[in-house]
Amino acid sequence: MSFLRLFLFVLLLEGLLFEAKAQAIKQYNVNDFGAIPDGHTDNSKAFVNAFKGACQYHGHSRVVVPRGTYLVKLAEFNGPCRGPIDFFLTGNVKAAPGPREGGYWFRFGYIDRLTVSGKGTFDGQGQTAWSSNECSKNPNCKGLPISIRFDYVSNSVVSGINSLNSKYFHINVLGCTNLRFQNIRIIAPAESPNTDGIHIGQSKNVRIFDSFIGTGDDCVSIGPESTDIEVSGVHCGPGHGISIGSLGKYTGEKDVSGINVHDCVLDRTDNGLRIKTWASDIKSRLYNVTFRDIILKNTYNSIMIDQQYCPAGGCDTSKASSIQIQDVQYKGIRGTSISPDVEIFRCSRKYPCNNIVLKDIDISYNGKNGPARTRCSFLNGRSFGVQNPKACV
Template identity: 55%
Template sequence: MDSRQLCMSFFIFFFLVLAKEGRAQGADRIFDIRKFGAIGDGKSDSSKAIQDAFASACNAAGGRSRIVVPLGTFVVKSAVFNGPCKGWIEFSVGGIIKALAGPVNDDGWVVFRHIDGLAITGNGKFDGLGQSAWNFNNCKKNPNCRDLPTSIQLEFIENSVVSGISSLNSKYFHIKILQSNSITIDGVGITAPENSPNADGIHISNSQNIRILNSIISTGDDCVSMGAGSTNILVYNVTCGPGHGISIGSLGKYDNEADVNGITVDKCTLSGTSNGLRIKTWPSDVQMTAYNITFNDVVMDNTYNPIIIDQQYCSSKGCDQSRSSSVQIKDVWFKNIRGTSKSQSAVNIQCSRRFPCYDINFSNINLLYGGPDGKTKKELEEKFCVGVMALIEKLKSQSLPNNFNLEN
């Protein structure tokens, strides 16, 4: 790990050690949601009880406050936890927090806002019951649709940790991070079937210094997606699949989007995903830049479209494919990418006609076509070589700058 990763790992360790020592010394204030009326029978609505427990913990002066969700299944219609708080907050989940069935149209299901010093910990689960609502997701056909709720939403959160928990079957995104700084997500499990619509594992936008570490994500959309304003993001040792891979974008869809800068994806595995490492931008007049991006040491296991830059991305009605993207993509490295591609086009670069890609680099790319029709190894390698030559010719035809580098 580099120095940034080591610093963040130390932060997680220090935070959790403090919490453990505090409990051993009786320093933590414990707020068991059952004492506020929560019933873990899988039927009773515990929304008010869990919010009352948080309010009491948040208003406790100084020290650390620990909210406990014990064993049991606690139904929560929606819960919004607003800070700022007077001390550190630990939200410890040992049981199951379960959503209501059906297409609840709230912005978020469990929402944390304006908290500096939050730890969401435990081996418990957030069950979004997404299977009861996915049929109501019509956003690809209806540009005026209303999104289903995100399972766990972090807004204006700083210096915080999410560790150990699981998110199951979210109605929309599993975890969304907005307008936040210095958050580490470590060792979480995210699970939904590959046909779950818009069920991104972790989505980040307008946030900086975010670390996603040592996690397993299986879902129906991007395992990790980084939108506009994502700065200094590390995705490290994440296993993804099924899903749509690890994506930056889509960018340029909305006015006044902030630049994307300092993205590192390192030591990850993508297995059976419909895309691999992807940068996608919308065909529009919105000008912004995505730069200083590194994808390194990534294993592809039977992955469609392992490496993609798509500057004509259009996932729903309401975009004009005749327009060209105004997003400048530059200073990008794909290094040490290896494994098997389920598509013959292992590297697919479609840059903007208006703002051509600049300083895109490939080093030590070793992707073999593992087609479905039982080709011999020699035939597979020949097909892949043909695909690489076609890519090079395509890059030449796009009149890209000379510093579009292919090494090894």
């Protein structure tokens, strides 16, 4: 066989293999199930039915949301499914305007090998509901719907999507294992209440990579019973920074450990790297935490442990937190602060913070209330290398 014929044969074979692979993923287009991309028709039923069909397919399936604007009031996608399943969004999905109490808008539950991808947008239309949020005044508020919930999802990827103006949290992760977020954009105004970017709880092996998160609350928040969590390459701002907690609010909370936050930028955030616990009798531990190679740009409270967390007021200040914080490292944290209190360690008098390590911290403050300073209580630890401002451990 001549070289030219061999080359053409190889090209033909590769084309056939590519076509076979494409055909192996069975497509379920929401338009084929009655969805109408006019921005006014409720397409909840069409979305759910498309997913149900894909979920029952014996093989790799894909739910496709084409270009256009789709109104969806509520969509719940539950497994287990019979094979890997994709949710591929190129259009824009809009929530119904106005407030609705609690719960969620989209929910993916009990699914293994899920991929949520595309360049489309989940638009929660939160601007039509934020005025109904009373959580800043009422610690027992029920809240508004979370935009996207991932409940007990495993071995899955969320990539390339956009989440805009959630009514409450943008993304909530509960009971998940081996879940990766990459190249996503989460956007809400700085003044939008409780619009956390990604909140993680009771989950293991969650990765957040190379994403932009700008909201009115925590860019990433890590709650009880979370282990082996990595946050890397995230640009955070506006928002309340990257937080662990709050911890110690609910009975039965379990330990948090193995948290690694590195190579991130925090830009004009109300807090920087924060750990927050309630002053309560609820016991658990937070340990094995690393914040490394973080750039701060005009942040408040750049490094903070607050074990008297009480955002809505009315707490019993005579109580001390029962959360034991230990083995926390801050390495290579540098940048600028717009508050003179650059490092705040307000640890528990009952269970002081142990083995807190500060290495090469260089945070400058050039305001009129200078010089930059640290404030520490009930803190045990060590410091190495550059310490600007001077460490209090």
